[in-house]
Amino acid sequence: xxxxxxxxxxxxxxxxxxxxxxxxxxxxxxxxxxxxxxxxxxxxxxxxxxxxxxxxxxxxxxxxxxxxxxxxxxxxxxxxxxxxxxxxxxxxxxxxxxxxxxxxxxxxxxxxxxxxxxxxxxxxxxxxxxxxxxxxxxxxxxxxxxxxxxxxxxxxxxxxxxxxxxxxxxxxxxxxxxxxxxxxxxxxxxxxxxxxxxxxxxxxxxxxxxxxxxxxxxxxxxxxxxxxx
DNA sequence: AACCAGGACGTGA
DNA sequence: TCACGTCATGGT
Numbered sequence: 001x002x003x004x005x006x007x008x009x010x011x012x013x014x015x016x017x018x019x020x021x022x023x024x025x026x027x028x029x030x031x032x033x034x035x036x037x038x039x040x041x042x043x044x045x046x047x048x049x050x051x052x053x054x055x056x057x058x059x060x061x062x063x064x065x066x067x068x069x070x071x072x073x074x075x076x077x078x079x080x081x082x083x084x085x086x087x088x089x090x091x092x093x094x095x096x097x098x099x100x101x102x103x104x105x106x107x108x109x110x111x112x113x114x115x116x117x118x119x120x121x122x123x124x125x126x127x128x129x130x131x132x133x134x135x136x137x138x139x140x141x142x143x144x145x146x147x148x149x150x151x152x153x154x155x156x157x158x159x160x161x162x163x164x165x166x167x168x169x170x171x172x173x174x175x176x177x178x179x180x181x182x183x184x185x186x187x188x189x190x191x192x193x194x195x196x197x198x199x200x201x202x203x204x205x206x207x208x209x210x211x212x213x214x215x216x217x218x219x220x221x222x223x224x225x226x227x228x229x
Numbered sequence: 230a231a232c233c234a235g236g237a238c239g240t241g242a
Numbered sequence: 243t244c245a246c247g248t249c250a251t252g253g254t
Contacts (some may be wrong), residue, residue: 020235058236064252065235074231099251103237135237155235215233216254 003167003229004184008198010228011205018204019135021050021145022062024069024078031066038197041146048080050146055107067097080112107133122147136174138223139200144203150195152181153203157210164220165229 022032023046034040041047042088049069056065072078077086086094091108092101110132128139136154140146143149154177162168168177181202189195213223220226 054235057234059234060236060251061234061253064232067252097251099234100236100249101251103249107237108233137236141235153235156233157235158254203235210235217232 002048002184002188003165004181005188007165007225007229008185008202008205010199010225012208013206014224015208018201018208020113020200020204021053022066023049024066024073031214038200044120045079047146051111051115051142052078052083052108054078054141054146055104055111056095057133058100058104058138060098060100062151064097068095070225071095071097078114083108084112084116098213103133107131122149125151140178145200148193148196150182150186150192150199152178152185152199154178154181155203155207157214158203160214160219161206161210161225164214164223182198 013176017035019033019035020035021040023034023040024032026032026040027036040048053062053065053069056068069078069152072083075082075086075090075094077083077091088105088109089128092105095101095104095108098104114127114131123142125139125143128134128142129136134142140151140153143151143152148194154174158181159168159177162172162177162180163170168180172180181199185198185202186195189198209223209225213220
C-alpha cells in the first residue's frame with residue numbers, strides 16, 4: 001500500500017543488508033562494511049570517521065574516499081587531533097584522491113574545531129549546518145550514520161529514482177523529499193532504533209540500486225522497481 | 230572524450 | 243528564492 005516502504009522491501013529483497021557505514025579498521029576483507037551488525041560507531045573516533053567520510057564523499061565515490069582514509073590511517077592520522085596538527089599540505093595530499101582537496105581540507109579543519117567544542121555531546125542539525133562545508137545531505141549523513149539519529153539522507157540518486165517512478169516531480173526540494181520519506185516510514189516503524197536502521201539501510205540500498213540503473217542515461221533503464229511500483 | 234561520482238558554496242538576477 | 247559556475251580526482 002505504501003509505495004515508499006514497498007520500494008524498500010523490494011530493494012532489501014534484492015540486495016540484502018548493506019551495513020553502512022564502512023570503517024577502515026574493521027573487517028578489511030569486506031571493505032569495512034558490517035552487515036547486520038548495528039553496533040556502530042563503537043567509539044568517539046569512529047564517530048569522527050563517519051563525519052570525515054561524510055565530508056570527503058561529497059560528489060565523489062566512496063571508493064575514492066577509502067583511499068584518502070587509508071592514506072590518513074597510514075600516517076597515523078585517522079583521528080581529529082592528529083589531523084588538526086598535521087601540516088595542511090600533507091592533509092591535502094592525503095585526501096587528494098577524493099577530489100576538491102583544497103576546499104575539503106578547509107571543511108575538515110572547520111569541522112574539527114566544531115567537533116572538539118562538542119566535548120562528546122551530540123550536535124543538532126541546525127548547528128551542523130552552520131559549519132562551513134556541512135550542507136543538508138552531509139549533516140543528515142553525520143546524524144544518521146555517526147550518531148544514529150533518525151534523519152533520512154536524501155542524495156542525487158534518491159531524487160533521481162523518485163522522479164523516474166513519478167513519485168515526486170523535478171521541483172521537489174531536499175526538505176520535501178526528506179519529509180516524504182520520513183513521514184511514510186515513521187508511521188510504519190514505531191521503534192526509533194529500528195527506524196534508524198531502516199533509514200540507514202534504505203539510503204544505502206538506493207545507492208546500491210542506483211549505481212546499477214541510475215548512473216547513466218537514460219536513467220532507470222532496466223530498473224525492476226518500475227514494474228512493481 | 231564526455232560524463233558522472235554516496236555536494237556545498239558564492240554569485241547575480 | 244533560483245539558476246548557474248566553481249571546485250578536482252578517478253573511473254567508464
